[in-house]
Amino acid sequence: MVKNTRRTQRGEASLSRDSIIEQSIALLDSSGESGLTFRALSEQLGTGAGAIYWHVANKGDLLNAACDSIVAQAMAAAVDGATPKEKIRAAGLAIFDAIDAHPWVGAELARSPGKMPMVRILEGIGRQVGALGVPDRALWQTASALLHYILGVAGQNAANAQFAREHEADRTDFLGAVADDWSKLDAVEYAFTRSMAAHLRDHDDRSDFLAGIDLILAGIAPAL
Incomplete structure (x- = not known):
């Protein structure tokens, strides 16, 4: 359990808001708004949804950030x-x-x-x-x-x-x-x-x- 927790912490630390936005744009371009889910984003980034929520509040926040980029x-x-x-x-x-x-x-x-x-x-x-x-x-x-x-x-x-x-x-x-x-x-x-x-x-x-x-x-x- 301790080993897994440390691995997750390292993964969260290496995840950035910019990388989340970049991957979100890729998903939006390929699949549209319906294709942008936290599950799909987690799979693409190789992390858990909790790590993503650390950087963005919700899908609306994520869409706005991707659009702004x-x-x-x-x-x-x-x-x-x-x-x-x-x-x-x-x-x-x-x-x-x-x-x-x-x-x-x-x-x-x-x-x-x-x-x-x-x-x-x-x-x-x-x-x-x-x-x-x-x-x-x-x-x-x-x-x-x-x-x-x-x-x-x-x-x-x-x-x-x-x-x-x-x-x-x-x-x-x-x-x-x-x-x-x-x-x-x-x-x-x-x-x-x-x-x-x-x-x-x-x-x-x-x-x-x-x-x-x-x-x-x-x-x-x-x-x-």
């Missing part, structure tokens, strides 16, 4: 660009790519509007909005508009990708089928949607996303 890496990587607009574009694209690579991040951000992952994004965007010269009275509305656009589009893109994976659908084939359906819509009642059929077939998600950010940024200048 991804967001922190994305925001740290978004350093391209010399101007505030370029930095906003870089930050937005970094978050878009992070949620695309880790679809569960979008859901966790939606559940944690006031916690650190969201605060990191808001701070990164808000600082650059301020650097653009936006007056204090409009800072919140401007930063909020950019924040919600970035998270909304990134989240929808991730949801679309997840749908395609679950249905084993090839993106090109899927978009082609939808475009074919759109092209057959009534030319009067759905004139715009029908006219977009050809664009839908070969559009680029990241390019469209950045175009949206540029539209918002272009609208800021006249309001200054």
Whole structure:
């Protein structure tokens, strides 16, 4: 009994919060939120659940920490660009790519509007909005508009990708089928949607996303 206790103590001592978060991210990426259990995490880490609870309070705490780790890496990587607009574009694209690579991040951000992952994004965007010269009275509305656009589009893109994976659908084939359906819509009642059929077939998600950010940024200048 003494020998086993000492082995457990050494295992707990060697376990770190960072290693728990790293393995949690791997489980979330491979199996989604349902696959992140303390039992599965214990097996992957080769330790007991008690050792994990020493570092995190519960699954909610663990999800938030994993999400914050991804967001922190994305925001740290978004350093391209010399101007505030370029930095906003870089930050937005970094978050878009992070949620695309880790679809569960979008859901966790939606559940944690006031916690650190969201605060990191808001701070990164808000600082650059301020650097653009936006007056204090409009800072919140401007930063909020950019924040919600970035998270909304990134989240929808991730949801679309997840749908395609679950249905084993090839993106090109899927978009082609939808475009074919759109092209057959009534030319009067759905004139715009029908006219977009050809664009839908070969559009680029990241390019469209950045175009949206540029539209918002272009609208800021006249309001200054």
